[in-house]
Amino acid sequence: MSRSVLLLRAVNVSGRNRVPMARLREVLAAETDLADVSTYIASGNILCRTPLDPDAACDAVRAAIRVEFGVDTPVIHRTHAQLVSSESAQPFPEGDVKFVHAMFLQASPSEGAIEVLEQRLLPAERIALVGDDVWIDYGEGGVHSTRLTKAVLDRALGVAGTARNLRTARTLIELTA
Secondary structure, eight states, rough: EEEEEEESSSBBBBBBSSSOOOHHHHHHHHOOOSSSSSEETTTEEEEEOOOOHHHHHHHHHHHHHHHSOOOOOOOOEEEEEHHHHHHOOOOOOOOTTTTEEEEEEOOOOOHHHHHHTTTTTOOOOEEEEEETTTEEEOOOGTSOOSSOHHHHHHHHHHOOOEEEEHHHHHHHHHHHH
């Protein structure tokens, strides 16, 4: 049985877009065809058996969250194999697990997006595209000092995405194994 993670974007952050994970599990069990559903931390990581149609599953989860919680958030699917492949190819293995982030995208980014974002990097920051995932090393300043804000990333990439730090990405790999 293969397992996947459905990643919600911007839930339970800064007191906005509240989606209680216990209630979310109940709603998903009642309103979707997902099997073996669990969640990991409150930032929107839904673990489940890999759905037969991941796009339809993402749409169903998004609709259920919109109806139940009044939150409209993109839902991004990654299989265990995709997580492993992306993490093993990420170009910043020496980076701090708190400051290296994977931004999982719904689709390929706009042409030239990484080049546009490179122009906004602070001296200690690095960025790279690995498949449909953008890896960012925020350096010692972390996400709090970057100029790569959500709005800047969204505009340049042209596609929805959601970020997890390397520690969380590695935990998701373990939990979907």
